[in-house]
Amino acid sequence: MNPTQQxxxxxxxxxxxxxxxxxxxSRTPAAGVVQWGIAGVAPLIVTLAVLGGLGxxxxxxxxxxxxxRGLAWIVPVGMDxxxxxxxxxxxxxxxxxxxxxxxxxxxxxxxxxxVLVNVAAARGDxxxxxxxxxxxxxxxxxxxxxxxxxxxxxGLMSPDRVERVPAARWVLAPISSxxxxxxxxxxxxxxxxxxxxxxxxxxxxxxxxxxxxxxWSWRWHAPLADRLALKRLAAQPTANDPNVGDLTDDxxxxxxxxxIARELHRELEREGVQLGRDRxxxxxxxxxxxxxxxxxxxxxxxxxxxxxxxxxx
Numbered sequence: 650m651n652p653t654q655q656x657x658x659x660x661x662x663x664x665x666x667x668x669x670x671x672x673x674x675s676r677t678p679a680a681g682v683v684q685w686g687i688a689g690v691a692p693l694i695v696t697l698a699v700l701g702g703l704g705x706x707x708x709x710x711x712x713x714x715x716x717x718r719g720l721a722w723i724v725p726v727g728m729d730x731x732x733x734x735x736x737x738x739x740x741x742x743x744x745x746x747x748x749x750x751x752x753x754x755x756x757x758x759x760x761x762x763x764v765l766v767n768v769a770a771a772r773g774d775x776x777x778x779x780x781x782x783x784x785x786x787x788x789x790x791x792x793x794x795x796x797x798x799x800x801x802x803x804g805l806m807s808p809d810r811v812e813r814v815p816a817a818r819w820v821l822a823p824i825s826s827x828x829x830x831x832x833x834x835x836x837x838x839x840x841x842x843x844x845x846x847x848x849x850x851x852x853x854x855x856x857x858x859x860x861x862x863x864x865w866s867w868r869w870h871a872p873l874a875d876r877l878a879l880k881r882l883a884a885q886p887t888a889n890d891p892n893v894g895d896l897t898d899d900x901x902x903x904x905x906x907x908x909i910a911r912e913l914h915r916e917l918e919r920e921g922v923q924l925g926r927d928r929x930x931x932x933x934x935x936x937x938x939x940x941x942x943x944x945x946x947x948x949x950x951x952x953x954x955x956x957x958x959x960x961x962x
Contacts, residue, residue, distance in 0.1 A: 701784040702729035705763050708770045732759050743799045760785050812841040910948045
């Protein structure tokens with residue numbers, strides 16, 4: 650049975666038939682490993698935060714006693730509690746794909762102030778200064794690692810997240826990379842490879858105008874419609890496009906890919922597992938297809954939206 654026939658067989662049925670292929674048993678424990686990892690790391694992060702707060706508590710309280718007297722303990726406890734609240738709120742905003750960097754900046758400022766106070770209390774002793782700064786630096790590193798993990802996960806799941814231009818391209822071709830990034834941001838091209846293709850089409854269109862109207866004079870002598878067309882090229886194929894005949898095949902392939910995505914989503918729903926890009930990519934590769942990461946993300950968002958509409962009253 651070829652891949653197309655396999656896709657058609659998977660697309661048929663209403664999702665409750667027993668003849669449907671099942672996920673390998675090795676995939677289900679992966680979610681459990683992640684949950685156990687979170688359960689193990691979270692207490693360690695909390696412990697690190699508590700130890701860091703206790704390490705600076707006495708120093709800050711002693712420096713606050715001339716100003717707050719018997720209530721001097723409020724200053725270190727309030728600062729440490731505020732730092733934790735700001736960082737937790739920042740991580741929550743990252744998880745919701747609504748980042749607000751001010752929360753992180755303020756938390757860093759308070760952490761830096763705490764470290765400076767403790768370093769000043771060491772009175773120039775190098776070893777003491779390093780020991781006072783060690784745990785805050787560790788805590789910041791761990792929190793930034795968690796933020797990076799959340800940001801990567803949200804970036805893979807969000808269909809609106811624009812892929813970054815690779816750092817190597819910025820180094821090797823900074824000007825063209827800037828123009829590419831600008832075009833992707835202005836026209837919300839979320840996939841890097843799609844941005845490269847549009848940039849190539851833009852360069853080819855400009856070269857044709859230069860051949861027809863001159864290297865520089867095309868900006869003034871070329872028809873207005875041709876110049877405006879450069880602002881956003883090839884968003885949708887036109888009837889004169891020689892590739893328009895392939896649209897039917899592309900549409901058919903898209904429908905087959907979506908059938909696989911819906912099938913996998915139903916299987917994972919029965920197992921209580923969330924559909925992710927890695928799982929869908931493995932299923933498509935097993936069926937003989939390759940697909941870009943941006944398209945995978947869009948397919949996942951579409952399948953989830955369809956499932957939400959079915960569940961809504």
